[in-house]
Amino acid sequence: MAGVSGCLKYSMFIFNFLFWLCGTLILGIAIWIRVSKDGNEVFTSGNSEANPFVAVNILIAVGAIIMVLGFLGCCGAMKESRCMLLLFFIGLLLILLLQVAAGILGATSQSQTKRILNETLYENVKLLQQTGDNGKEFREAMTTFQKKFECCGLVNGPADWGSNFDSISESCACDSGACMTYSGKKVYRETCISFIKESVEKHIVIVIGIAFGLAVIEILGLVFSMVLYCQIGNK
Template sequence: MAGVSRCMKYSMFIFNFLFWVCGCIILGISIWIRVSGAQQGVDNSILAGVNLLIAVGAIIMILGFLGCCGAVKESRCMLMLFFVALLLILILQVTGGVLGAVYKPQVEAIFNYTLSESVHALQSTTGEYKEYQEEFQKLEKKYHCCGLQNGPEDWGENFNKKKDICQCELEKPSDVCMNYKNRYIYRKSCGELIMQQIKDHLVIIMGIAFGLAVVEILGLVFSMTLYCQIGRK
């Protein structure tokens, strides 16, 4: 009977050992951030993202462990578990990508609706959204933008009441600043910049997802090849 390829066996082990180490690093850092963040009162939305990283790190650790043990011990059971788990992750990635493409118009509509709701908060004069307005002004200064959709018009009456809203430091017409009601303000809307950043990050995420898919397919091929070789041994 044909034997098991030692090259493929130890290549599978090294690949999964590095996979396991990455999972340990992600899990350890995520737990540390989670604990320290909870002690310092970090926002729950940020902690939710950290919890997701903890889950990802744990899954990578388990997969790496199954792959390493399956390769070294020549365990068909562990290799099959590794194959099935990796296949499910790959299917979820593909499904997520397809759903993202199909529901892109709905996502954009939700984003625009969120911007509209935020505009109402900027136009409020009751003081209910005072803290939000102050934080948004800091964002405008940081990213050199004004308003969310229609520039200074998004501030409504507040624009005339507060002279520092959207105030451009250059105080002259340029690619960044423009003259509006005898005041120099930032030319671009923050909503436009936010959308551009989202698109830029999506390109990066798609690249990472494609790279992971290639690695996962190689893992599937190696594990199934090794599984079949052990069966023929």
Template sequence: MHPYVAVNILIAVGSIIMILGFLGCCGAMKESRCMLLVFFICLLLILLLQVAAGILGVTYRSEYERVLNETLHKNVELLRGTDEKAKSFQKNLINFQKEFKCCGLVDGASDWGQNFQPNSESCECSDTSDSPCTLYDGKYVYQQACITLIKDILKKNLLVIIGLAFGIAFIEILGLVFSMVLFCQIGNK
């Protein structure tokens, strides 16, 4: 996948929203029923697309979890690798392990394979009473694998995304109501 696809999508969405806002503002200021109707239809289409995306998200939720599990299990190979891509992934996981006090991706410290000794510092328990630790390869390391923490972070952020989506949908519904009221008021003149 091209690395700038997300940026291009955000630019396109921003452009569409700018044009839509322009239609709504000009339609209200000029009292143009045509512009207000186009604004209403476009806003309704966006709302319907959001509802469809939400329904698809809920419908395929188990599929997302399966894909996440497969991805994390495949990334275990990167922990054992020595190429540049593996080194980059290892560096990021080391930072994650230090912050969240976990070790390895799926099965704990054994995920690191031969790379455990050079990278073991991020897995080591500094205080064995603070969190559950286990002895691995002569060192006390965190017992918990990072897979559960990654899933928890995604679930927590999913709730934030759902909340934002409902907030945006509420604002869109207000826009639909106000544009239709204005459309009807202009027609009564």
């Protein structure tokens, strides 16, 4: 009977170690996107049940699962355990199928996602005019966002702030460039809605890039694990 190829065995170990590192990286990047202050409160505030970070939350789960699978693959290769290799193969195949399904679903629901985001942002305008604790975190996030991206207001400009404008006017203050006058103060002419959409799209591109790169690695992992599984069975 043919023995297990030492080259394949150690290649499988190295591959799965890199796969484990990949899972760690994915988990770290996904968490960074999820907790990023680049409009995080802006995207999730309001009464809308839609969550623009659903894909990122899924990616966090995928990253954690990949770390577990990478560990199984490493142990399966070094201990020549068919059980571990089979669990690794099945788990990896399920993740790949889920990624394909999520990709198809995301591609077919782009217009709906944009509509939900628009509805959420337009609904959040009401929070800018409120006082007290209701919407406080959202208003604080918006003032920070306005300073960083040099914009003022969410949809209709500084008028979105209503009677709260005087208290946040400093975050809208414009020294040069595209300025306008509102309530006797020079403020940014550009509203923040376009910058918020760009930030969401940037996060989506990162998620898609990771998913495609991961799919290639997963296919290689399926091939490696099945070949090694067969070789161990032929010993």
